[in-house]
Amino acid sequence: MQPRKDLDRIPPVSINRFATYHRILSWLEDSGVMTVSSEGLAEFAGVTSANVRRDLSRLGAFGTRGSGYEVAILRQKIGESLGVGGDRPVCIAGVGNLGKALLTYPGLSRGGFRICALYDADPAKVGTDAAGHRIEHIDNLPEANRKDPAVIAVITSPAMVAQDIAGKLYSVGVREILNFAPVHLTLPSDAVIRNLDVGMELLVLSFHETRRNANRNANSNANRSG
Amino acid sequence: MQPRKDLDRIPPVSINRFATYHRILSWLEDSGVMTVSSEGLAEFAGVTSANVRRDLSRLGAFGTRGSGYEVAILRQKIGESLGVGGDRPVCIAGVGNLGKALLTYPGLSRGGFRICALYDADPAKVGTDAAGHRIEHIDNLPEANRKDPAVIAVITSPAMVAQDIAGKLYSVGVREILNFAPVHLTLPSDAVIRNLDVGMELLVLSFHETRRNANRNANSNANRSG
DNA sequence: AGATGTGAAATACTTCACAGCA
DNA sequence: TGCTGTGAAGTATTTCACATCT
DSSP, X not given: OOSSOOGGGOXXXXXXXXXXXXXXXXXXXXXXXXXXXXXXXXXXXXXXXXXXXXXXXXXXXXXXXXXXXXXXXXXXHHHHHHTTTSOEEEEEEOOSHHHHHHHTOHHHHHTTXXXXXXXXXXXXXXXXXXXXXXEEEGGGHHHHHXXXXXXXXXXXXXXXXXXXXXXXXXXXXXXXXXXXSSSOOOXXXXXXXXXXOHHHHHHHHHHXXXXXXXXXXXXXXXXXXX | OOSSOOGGXXXXXXXXXXXXXXXHHHHHHHTTOOEEOHHHHHHHHTSOHHHHHHHHHTTOOOOBTTTBEEHHHHHHHHHHHHTXXXXXXXXXXXXXXXXXXXXXXXXXXXXXXXXXXXXXXXXXXXXXXXXXXXXXXXXXXXXXXXHSXXXXXXXXXXXXXXXXXXXXXXXXXXXXXXXXSSSOOOOOTTXXXXXXOHHHHHHHHHHHHHHHHHHHHTTSOOOXXX
């Protein structure tokens, strides 16, 4: 009598992987694949099969011993947990190059997300249209958000104003934030903030390149498992 | 004789944080701050002070007991490890909205990265200029890359061709890849791939929103059947 | 046979707490 | 006194390995 397990105890790393699994399963389903083993899924996701099985067992057991998981069912189950299919209105704060790029990003509508509002502080932009959405002034957020409240916000503003915008968003009830601005945002602990910092990712790659060159002296084959 | 510690053993999570610290330190230096404590750095980075000290100790010790770390020196040290300051030519494969947004992204040049080439498969784009760079056809990669070899590549192409592009990049010697396309790239194990998947990040946030609502309904012991 | 689901062991990472230096 | 650097303890996550089911 447990339709689902204790979702509160799912480790953050597992949650990230669920999103990966979901993407892979969507692709497998589109390709007409009916079943997949933990090993197969693991290979696509770049993790171990034990890791996959442990993750999936957290949502409850629905694999078939001897054959694996039914792609459609597994995708459905993970999708439910991730909230795919529900109404997910997303607002974008900061309509610069990056914000505009997101407007036409296919993954947004494909994932069931719907842009509900655009905000900017530039008077030249406010009132104009971008991809069919009227750009509102960020100070108008409380009123504009009342009409069609966002549950997720994407911050693509300059770093300097990101914290201020985050505070405004929190105050109107937005709790999930995807932050592209290269600053650490501080909000009450019930907010969930995901940071996507291109500059930081490049630095991490740069580190690996530096290490690669340093290791060229000691020419050993260090194999990372996992 | 240990001017620096065993860099091979630095945990991946620490490496990510080094990039964060570096960003914060750059900002502090620009603001004229001379020294910073592990506690101060921790607050900006959103981690604990013990975590900061442990991380920094992996690069060797250079704090001053009683006062903290010298901002300029610490930034310099971390920058060395991350490879900041060296020549880091970056090419961008896929000059759509996202690729264009990256061209003007300040974090790129600020981090010491230099765009060395742009690639696209669209004949209408090839030969045109974007932000001062001529767009080359992706099939021309081997030749174009020879002139000014990239060490890092950013893939902002459609998902369907991302794996093909990744293979081409690998074959001309690029080992560090920042992938925006929503697919898992498979390359030999000496390649380092970082994925920035906006759709996946939104799914993770969506999960948290879903869980938040589920908890709100969990006031009663009512049994929901799925 | 072949693959899941999961205790138990191993490993990775974080935090405590304090000796030791400026 | 104040803050770093680090053993030791604690917590989180991964992997092993195998009983269990189809």
